Amino acid sequence: MPTVAERIASGRFVSFELWPPRSAQSAADLEDALERLSSLGPAFVAITYGAGGSTRERTHDLVVRLVGSPLLPLAHLTCAAHHRAELEDLLCQYRLAGVDNLLALHGDPPLDSLQPLPQGDLRYAVELVRLAREFGFPSVGVALHPEGHPAAESREQDLRHQAAKLSEADFGLTQFFHRAEDYFALVDDLSARGATSLVVPGVMPVTNVRQLARMAGMSGTQIPIHLAEQLQAVADQPEEVRRIGVEHATELCQSLLDGGAPGLHFYTMNKAAATLEVCANLGFEPVRC
Numbered sequence: 001m002p003t004v005a006e007r008i009a010s011g012r013f014v015s016f017e018l019w020p021p022r023s024a025q026s027a028a029d030l031e032d033a034l035e036r037l038s039s040l041g042p043a044f045v046a047i048t049y050g051a052g053g054s055t056r057e058r059t060h061d062l063v064v065r066l067v068g069s070p071l072l073p074l075a076h077l078t079c080a081a082h083h084r085a086e087l088e089d090l091l092c093q094y095r096l097a098g099v100d101n102l103l104a105l106h107g108d109p110p111l112d113s114l115q116p117l118p119q120g121d122l123r124y125a126v127e128l129v130r131l132a133r134e135f136g137f138p139s140v141g142v143a144l145h146p147e148g149h150p151a152a153e154s155r156e157q158d159l160r161h162q163a164a165k166l167s168e169a170d171f172g173l174t175q176f177f178h179r180a181e182d183y184f185a186l187v188d189d190l191s192a193r194g195a196t197s198l199v200v201p202g203v204m205p206v207t208n209v210r211q212l213a214r215m216a217g218m219s220g221t222q223i224p225i226h227l228a229e230q231l232q233a234v235a236d237q238p239e240e241v242r243r244i245g246v247e248h249a250t251e252l253c254q255s256l257l258d259g260g261a262p263g264l265h266f267y268t269m270n271k272a273a274a275t276l277e278v279c280a281n282l283g284f285e286p287v288r289c
């Protein structure tokens with residue numbers, strides 16, 4: 001099976017982020033999303049990890065279930081709030097189960113938590129990249145932040161850290177953002193600093209105004225004024241929010257592809273409909289088996 005790094009280097013692609021289920025309802029949503037999104041033949045599906053271990057088994061079980069299926073899993077793993085031995089144990093279990101692809105992350109507290117995560121033994125995601133290499137992972141990705149990481153001391157320091165991290169990884173996946181120019185500026189800046197691994201843009205079609213505001217607040221993503229005004233005007237009309245979200249995401253994705261982005265990574269929130277609509281608008285056709 002090719003790795004994520006190999007798949008994203010071999011032509012235009014889509015990929016999807018999914019959560020491990022928390023309840024019977026979210027398990028049903030996930031199965032529906034998996035089935036419908038798989039029709040697009042994604043390069044990979046990324047499975048999130050609750051920092052501190054809140055989804056440890058559920059992430060592991062979903063990732064391992066997908067090994068050998070037509071959907072290539074990318075296992076997220078966060079180093080915050082974990083001891084080194086716990087990380088080593090998880091990495092070892094993944095390798096034994098045939099998992100080749102890891103997204104090495106620091107981790108954030110859940111959206112509804114007011115507490116910061118405790119420090120783990122590894123301070124930064126780049127240290128988890130190195131640990132994953134020790135366990136023989138052939139394909140390791142990292143998170144990148146086109147608008148800068150909100151906790152960084154300065155933009156310059158942050159870019160330096162992002163470039164150093166990407167240089168040790170096989171690919172980067174970005175935080176979601178709303179302006180294509182932020183992605184291209186990041187790619188240019190990282191490449192000028194010698195970090196040339198592929199950078200995949202992350203796109204989140206907006207379907208829920210409150211969720212967007214919370215996620216944007218945590219990730220430091222700016223919502224452009226014209227989009228915020230459009231969404232605010234229809235905040236209590238879910239269908240209109242979705243229509244605007246799909247329209248905006250389609251335009252953003254088209255600009256990214258036109259500008260040379262290698263493919264598109266969608267934050268799906270375990271719902272297929274909006275992502276499928278954006279992909280259809282862009283001409284991504286279902287794969288026939």
Ligand SMILES: Cc1cc2nc3c(=O)[nH]c(=O)nc-3n(C[C@H](O)[C@H](O)[C@H](O)COP(=O)(O)OP(=O)(O)OC[C@H]3O[C@@H](n4cnc5c(N)ncnc54)[C@H](O)[C@@H]3O)c2cc1C
Nearest residue numbers: 048049051076105106107108124125143149152161173175
């Ligand atoms: C594609 C993607 C997927 C994600 N998936 C998850 C998930 O599944 N679970 C989850 O909990 N979170 C997830 N996140 C969120 C992520 O954990 C947060 O954005 C987190 O705050 C930063 O993670 P990082 O891996 O970029 O951290 P790091 O690279 O460790 O950076 C964190 C901060 O430390 C600074 N820094 C880095 N290196 C150094 C250094 N050597 N010296 C000093 N400062 C340094 C950086 O500038 C930054 O401010 C995801 C984010 C993205 C973009």
